[in-house]
Amino acid sequence: MSSELSYVQPTANSPWGTYLSQVDRVVPYLGGLARWAETLKRPKRALIVDVPIEMDDGSIAHFEGFRVQHNMSRGPGKGGVRFHPDVTLEEVMALSAWMTVKTAAVNLPYGGAKGGIRVDPKKLSMKELEKVTRRYTSEIGIIIGPHSDIPAPDVNTNAQIMAWMMDTYSMNVGGTATGVVTGKPLHLGGSLGRVKATGRGVFVTGREAARRLGLDLRGARIAVQGFGNVGSVAAELFAEAGAKIVAVQDHTGTIVNENGLDLAGLVPASRTEGGAVSFKGGEVIDNEDFWKVACDILIPAALEGQITAERAQKTKARLVLEGANGPTVPTADDILAERGVLVVPDVICNAGGVTVSYFEWVQDFSSFFWDEDEINVRLDRIMMNALNNIWDTADRHKITLRTATYAVACERILMARQERGLYP
Numbered sequence: 298m299s300s301e302l303s304y305v306q307p308t309a310n311s312p313w314g315t316y317l318s319q320v321d322r323v324v325p326y327l328g329g330l331a332r333w334a335e336t337l338k339r340p341k342r343a344l345i346v347d348v349p350i351e352m353d354d355g356s357i358a359h360f361e362g363f364r365v366q367h368n369m370s371r372g373p374g375k376g377g378v379r380f381h382p383d384v385t386l387e388e389v390m391a392l393s394a395w396m397t398v399k400t401a402a403v404n405l406p407y408g409g410a411k412g413g414i415r416v417d418p419k420k421l422s423m424k425e426l427e428k429v430t431r432r433y434t435s436e437i438g439i440i441i442g443p444h445s446d447i448p449a450p451d452v453n454t455n456a457q458i459m460a461w462m463m464d465t466y467s468m469n470v471g472g473t474a475t476g477v478v479t480g481k482p483l484h485l486g487g488s489l490g491r492v493k494a495t496g497r498g499v500f501v502t503g504r505e506a507a508r509r510l511g512l513d514l515r516g517a518r519i520a521v522q523g524f525g526n527v528g529s530v531a532a533e534l535f536a537e538a539g540a541k542i543v544a545v546q547d548h549t550g551t552i553v554n555e556n557g558l559d560l561a562g563l564v565p566a567s568r569t570e571g572g573a574v575s576f577k578g579g580e581v582i583d584n585e586d587f588w589k590v591a592c593d594i595l596i597p598a599a600l601e602g603q604i605t606a607e608r609a610q611k612t613k614a615r616l617v618l619e620g621a622n623g624p625t626v627p628t629a630d631d632i633l634a635e636r637g638v639l640v641v642p643d644v645i646c647n648a649g650g651v652t653v654s655y656f657e658w659v660q661d662f663s664s665f666f667w668d669e670d671e672i673n674v675r676l677d678r679i680m681m682n683a684l685n686n687i688w689d690t691a692d693r694h695k696i697t698l699r700t701a702t703y704a705v706a707c708e709r710i711l712m713a714r715q716e717r718g719l720y721p
């Protein structure tokens with residue numbers, strides 16, 4: 298049976314092409330459930346919407362919006378919304394599929410979904426950003442909801458945007474529906490620990506992987522690509538554990554210091570318009586040279602497709618922690634495996650965010666809120682249990698952690714699919 302879809306033309310290293318190749322690699326380990334594998338290669342539902350707004354200067358602008366529900370066999374759709382000028386349907390499809398695998402890998406009762414708007418939010422005023430968010434939410438309102446599909450923050454979206462989404466949806470249904478999105482502000486049903494959760498998950502899984510490799514975090518050299526919510530929080534936690542952040546790359550450039558960048562200065566500098574390179578405590582180098590910096594751990598925490606075959610050859614790291622979704626293309630994955638570089642894949646490494654999103658959703662339904670310690674203890678336990686289970690699977694079949702994560706996750710997804718049966 299062909300898994301080609303008429304509405305996308307993926308290439309080997311494009312996001313959906315990368316995802317399809319990851320699925321192909323797991324099929325031999327699925328036993329009788331392989332019969333259902335084609336279901337993973339087709340999104341359940343994809344909605345494309347027009348998002349028109351009146352700009353501050355009186356002109357009318359239109360933006361492309363998407364919401365893709367990849368799979369809902371195990372529960373409602375779950376996944377973030379991204380605002381970025383390069384967003385495409387194909388990218389959102391891949392991101393939604395990675396959510397399906399991720400929620401199953403950590404055993405949350407969700408399927409996978411994702412949304413996006415093809416827009417550069419840096420070019421919008423606050424008022425325009427609010428209008429784009431509200432119109433998009435209203436357009437996708439026909440498929441989202443606390444029991445059907447729950448959006449959350451992703452690249453360039455935050456708690457304020459979630460507050461507008463929650464309000465728009467609530468106005469349309471005539472009640473306050475806090476459970477329709479996660480990653481909300483604290484006093485609107487948000488959860489303690491949510492902002493830092495993804496970075497924390499990267500740290501928790503990375504610390505365990507380093508322990509198994511015999512890599513001491515004290516003095517370990519770390520290079521971080523992407524210094525937003527995920528990269529900067531992970532960097533801070535590793536630095537607290539004694540590691541040195543020797544290189545950071547963001548949209549403004551790359552800054553290095555072999556003695557360790559001072560995060561107390563770098564983090565606030567990176568939040569200004571000048572970005573990471575406006576920090577004076579390091580040397581600015583060419584962006585491509587980031588990939589050959591002498592380091593022990595590499596954390597890609599930006600966008601997809603960053604670790605190409607060529608960059609995989611160059612890296613000096615022994616351990617790659619995928620804070621971003623889909624940062625490594627399939628050919629690069631093979632090169633890293635051949636070179637003995639351990640990769641903790643996105644679908645487990647960055648699952649901390651959606652895990653605390655799940656806690657937020659549960660707290661919203663019970664209207665009973667937990668303290669931060671309770672959240673972090675539960676988060677660490679879920680991440681460690683999932684990682685250990687995946688590691689055992691990898692050892693048993695002698696496969697990479699990525700294929701092992703897919704094996705654990707896809708078995709759960711396809712078992713649910715089989716048990717539910719096909720309707721009608």
Ligand code: GLU
Nearest residue numbers: 376377449451650651654
């Ligand atoms: N956008 C995040 C991710 O890629 C979080 C999604 C969520 O919390 O639902 O995992």
